Amino acid sequence: MQLRLYDTRTRAVRDFVAGRTVRLYVCGITPYDAAHLGHAFTYVTFDALTRYLEHRGHRVVSVRNVTDVDDDILRRARELGEDYLELGRREVARFDRDLDGLGVRRPDAVPLATATVPAIVHAVRGLVAGGHAYALDDGRVYFDTAASGRFAELSRLDDAELRTRFAANGGDLDAPGKRARLDFLLWQPSADGEPRWDSDWGPGRPGWHIECSVMVSEELGSVVDIHGGGTDLVFPHHSAEMLQAEALTGQGPFARVWMHVAMVALDGVKMSKSLGNLVFVADLLERYEAGAVRRYLLEHHYRQGWSYSDVALDEAAAGFKRWQDAAGGDGARNDLAASFHAALCDDLDTPTAIAVLDAAADAGAGATVRELAAILGFAVR
Ligand SMILES: [Zn+2]
Known part of the structure; x- marks a missing residue:
């Protein structure tokens, strides 16, 4: 029987055609808090899919990254007065324990953003050289979304909703020097006390989206069979990942199937850290x-x-x-x-x-x- 899967980009349930090996990339966590039921729903879904593909004779190569440097984890580490890498290691261990408890098998590779920075610098350099990105004098580098013209392709949201979600995900619509309000950061100078890496644009750190594009290509190559995550990642994160990756390789589609798992709510309100309405996996497993x-x-x-x-x-x-x-x-x-x-x-x-x-x-x-x-x-x- 033919397996059919819904693809977010084409908005259709389509035959899933793949060779024996299936390359699966699922966006992982930013390790600064415990796993809740929303995380569990996403990762149990992809675990079930992986097992089913294996049952059908495929070899699944699965990758789930760890976003161990970004605004959220740096802020939390500051609040706790703790080293961000130490915080990340502790939270990854706790997350692994929770998912192990649910019978979710570990991925084949778990790349860390911090271990990928030299490759990220190389990728950003390639985007600038190819005319897909531009650097400002103060060390910020932005992706040029207007030149691409495809930033809404994956989400199909209207302009107002794109702006709302961009800002809700930490994007600064009105940062000075940007060519377009939705241009997103590829590289930024580090603030005092933040980790920093050398780059062509001075010491700094990568933006969130480019981390995943580069971890995908480092682990799985220029095309993945299935790219997954929660629906909250469709825009801007996956939309940005797709533009960057396709600009770098000059080929598409970057993901043959974009697979997004819906959100879990508590009393009708989406579970989120900011609202504090979380049901934790560890509590349920007790x-x-x-x-x-x-x-x-x-x-x-x-x-x-x-x-x-x-x-x-x-x-x-x-x-x-x-x-x-x-x-x-x-x-x-x-x-x-x-x-x-x-x-x-x-x-x-x-x-x-x-x-x-x-x-x-x-x-x-x-x-x-x-x-x-x-x-x-x-x-x-
Ligand atoms: Zn990601």
């Missing part, structure tokens, strides 16, 4: 089995936003228990296995796949429950 939390996440289709509820998580835990109770049996239902694969081939429809697993459990088909649950990364026996 109260529930990993399989229950994992099932709860995958009960939601990755493109549909949803709101956390204790009641629904309790129901997911009861559902997971029914799988475990049924898994001791030997019955098999090939028709249900076929439905399970049809669901996952239909843009990774995990809610339907889980409903099929429930049907297998209800039918006493223990062998089918064990087999299908394992494909989605559940330890059921």
Whole structure:
């Protein structure tokens, strides 16, 4: 059966055609706070996708970066009076523990932005030389979005919304010297006390977006099969990544499929650090089995936003228990296995796949429950 996936850039569910090796890049965290349910939804989704691709015979090379230098982590390190690298290491270890607890396998490579800076300087130099970027006298370097004319291609947002999101993500619309308000930083001089690296434009540090473009190309080459992240990264982060990467290589598309996971809310309001309305993975794993939390996440289709509820998580835990109770049996239902694969081939429809697993459990088909649950990364026996 043909696997079909939705691609954000073309706005269509399309056949996913790939060779044996699938190159997957998922934007990672800025390590300055604990993993919450929104992170978990994104990374469990890509873990399920990876396992399903492997089940289908692909070898998945997965990369998830760590943005270990940017405005947020430097600010948090200042507040704590701690070295930003030390803070980053501690938070990465905590994040890994939380995701391990959910059965998310580690990626093949976890590049650090700070370890990529020489390659980033090289890339920024190439963008300036190619006329895609311009340097100001004070050491700032900007991507020239007007020259590209494609900054809205991925998000298809109108100008007002582009500006709103640009500013909400730390972009300075009115910084002096910029050619266009949406031009984004590739390089900036470091403020007092901030880390700095030598560059053609003086000592400074990279912008957020160029870090990922360069980590992608360093780890996976000029084209990836699937580039993922949360929907909150579509603009400006992934829109910028795409322009930079395609400008550098002169070829496109940079990502054959752009795959974005919807946001998780609490009481109808998107979970975010700034609002403080977070449900933390570690807290849930103290109260529930990993399989229950994992099932709860995958009960939601990755493109549909949803709101956390204790009641629904309790129901997911009861559902997971029914799988475990049924898994001791030997019955098999090939028709249900076929439905399970049809669901996952239909843009990774995990809610339907889980409903099929429930049907297998209800039918006493223990062998089918064990087999299908394992494909989605559940330890059921
Ligand atoms: Zn990224």
